[in-house]
Amino acid sequence: MRRWNGWGDEATTYHLPESAGDFLESKVGKGPSISDVTFERAVVAVPPARLTPFTRLSLDPADRLYHARGQSLPDWVALRHGRIDAYPDGVAYPTSDEDVRDLFAYAKRSSTRLIPFGGGTSVVGHINPRPIDSPTLTVDLSLLRRLIEFDETSHLATFEAGVCGPDLERQLNERGYTLGHFPQSWELSTLGGWIATRSSGQQSYHYGRIEDLFAGGHTETPVGPIDLPPLPASAAGPDLRHLLLGSEGRYGVITRATVRVQRMPEDEDFHAVFFHDWASGANAVREMAQNGLPVSMLRLSNALETEVTLALSGKDQLVGLADRGLRLFKYDEDRALLIFGVTGDKALTHFAQHEATTIARKHGGFAVGTTIGHLWRKSRFLSPYLRNTLWEQGYALDTVETALPWSKIESTALAIQTSIRDALQSFDERVLVFAHLSHDYADGASIYTTYLWRRSPDPDQTLAQWHAMKDIASRVIIAAGGTISHQHGVGLDHRPYLEAEKGTIGLQMIEAVRNQLDPDRILNPGKLIE
Template sequence: MRRWNGWGDEATEYHLPPSAVRYLERVLGPGRPSPDADFDAVVRTVPATALPADPRIAADPADRLRHARGQSLPDWVATRSGRIGALPDGIARPASSDDVRGLFDYARSSGARLIPYGGGTSVVGGVNPRPSDRPALTVSLSRMTRLLDLDAVSGLARFEAGVAGPDIESQLAPHGYTLGHFPQSWELSTLGGWVMTRSSGQQSYYYGRMEDLFAGGSVETPSGPLDLPPHPASAAGPDLRQLILGSEGRFGILTSAIVRVRRRPEVERFYGIFFRDLHSGIQAVREMAQASVPVSMLRLSDPEETDATLNLAGKDFAVSSARFGLNVLGYGAGLCLLIVGLTGDRLSVDYAWETALTIANRHKGLAVGRVVGSAWRKSRFRNPYLRNSLWDLGYAADTLETAVPWSNVAGVAQAIKTAIRGALETSGGRVLAFSHISHVYADGASLYITYLWPRAADPDRTLDQWRAMKTAASKVITAVRGTISHHHGVGLDHAPYLAAEKGPVGISMLEAVAAALDPNRILNPGKLLD
């Protein structure tokens, strides 16, 4: 059973080893655990639905509670404290495009707003109802999960949009294919959600981001169906697929998507390379990206993240011995870990590794084989469970991300971390902020910042702390003209910053599209465009 107030399946735990807890206490002070709200007690507070009864709509309070929030920090505060705020008035689970069309009619006659819901893993408030005098109906795509067609000659697969990561791979595997889209939320997030948020998988350097993988599909809009044929390329005016990508359920509901799939790779390996400092590591990954070295992933942690990763691993003896050895070799306080992913046929993987090593050597990189990389791979989808354990220990954790040109990467990462620390430390709080480069391009890279702090006993105070840090970081991102999101999307939390990025003309273009496709403003109010 899925947790209602945290990440993942209730049966899966990620316990922190005692030495990791001691590390957190040393860096952040003791955590302040407080009891969670009881599910049944919160269900009893769910108000009556404002929707007219309809056999297509479930108005069960527990179901509505489970669909009220996603995975943002405010969502965690809400569900752990039981202060949920606005709830959907009902859940519809269409099984076809016709069903979706029927729901638009229902929305028009009942005055309801529709919130498309994939896996509910949005970290920016993308699936949250907002307080409103109009009822909210969550439209869950959970019954639309089939592989509809596989064109093996072209490498194109059409799926219903509600299919989640593991289900995509298990339906492709018997045919020898993979989509290769592995966001950290892969266990629960869905194809429709990925398209609608321009998601990026961990190996997007090889497989491509969602905008590279999305070849076409079918979108139901309140103004009628929009068919997006899978043209390999086209000069017939602006590409409408690009308008749908990232539209966050404002323009329509994606019912099926055609995606570019590949033969399953012969080999997949993850290696570790240590650098003496962040500057050397950044130089190396930039050169690898600009030389188009055919790796599948380059993930470079800054010294603080490298240190935190080693400490949280809890393997005290192994880690301290490794550190001692690294120190002797001159890899000390500035130590940065790069994980290199290699995917493909044996020949290209060997070539990619040799080329990556040659570049790393120029920057005094120390390759340490596959132990660290394999450990990362093993825990890649388990790591989100750490947030449950941290919360239980009394620590809050959140992440944010951006992308900037190479010339700005190091400076912006530093400025964001400084802003986050400053925002909490002025009120006497302690915060651990660290970053990694998660996705690389020829012209720049994405920065992924994680921040942890002891949460307050009062949930509202925790929320204030988060807001101060998030605002400070977002202001830095906007000031340096980074993007407000490289892959999490806009939702509610980033909507105030979108105008700075798109400009008044850009925003009015998006608003005009929303008005054309959804003239009665039925879909996902407040998300993307405020």
């Protein structure tokens, strides 16, 4: 059963070792004990629906509660404190294109707004109804999850767009193939959601981002369907796939997508390297990316993230032993951890590992084998569950991410962290803020910054603290010329910063397409653009 007010399945818990709790307390103070609103009370608070019954439409209050919020920090505050300001009036479960067309007709007749909903894993407010006058209907695509066509000759697979990560991979793996798209939210997020938010998987360095994988598909818009055939390449004018990528439910409902798949790799492994400091690690990673090294992942943590990763692992003995060993070779407090992946046939993975290690050594790297990499692989989809545990122990956690050219990486990463620290200091609180380079390219990288601090018993105070940190970090990113999002999208939370990136004419272009495809403004109000 899925958690209604946190991450993932209720049966799964990430246990925080006692030593990790002590570590956090020493860094930011003891988390207060704050009780959550119960599910029963939250359901009772759902107001009556403003919709009349319709085919495959649920008006059940529990269903409406489950679809009211996503996974952003304001979402968690709203859910845990029982302060949800708007609910969908109903949840529709289409099973065909015709159902989606019927929903558009219904929405037009009854002035209802429609919110396409994949896995609801958005961390920026993409799927939240807003307290507006019109009734709102969430369009949950989870019943559209079949593999429709598998073109093995062309390595193309066509899925219904509501398929979630594990279901999609299972159907491909049974045939000996993989999409290789593994965002950390893979367990619950969907193909349609990945496309609509321009998602990036942990191994996108090897498999490509979703825009590389999305070859074409079928989208229902309020003015009619759009069919994009899968083409290996085309010079026939602007590429319309790029209008759907990042469209955040504003242009239509993607019902089917054809994706480029690969044979399952013969071999895969994850290796760890320590550097004396983050700057030398970043130089090594840049050289690897610019040399086009065939690795599948390059994830470089800064010193504090390295410390936190080791402290939260709960492997105190192993960590203590490693610490003493590393210090002997002068890998001290500033040390930075790189985890790199190798994926492919054995000859390629051996080559990639050898080359990556050689470049790492040139920059002072110390390769420590695969133990840390295996721990990372084992917990790659479990680590989001840590947020539940931390929250329950009185800690809030959020992330901010961007991408910039290499020449700006180090200064911007530092400026983001400093701005977050300063913002929370004005509340007389301490924050643990750390970062890693999560995706690397020849011309730049994405900086993924995590910040963790004590929740306040007053939800408004937690929100004010979050807003102060998020806002200043976003302004630092914009001032540095970075993107407001490398992978999470815009939604509600990043919308104020979008014009600085796209420009006024750019925003007008995005809006003009919306006016063309959705003249009655049925779809996902307020997301991406006002």
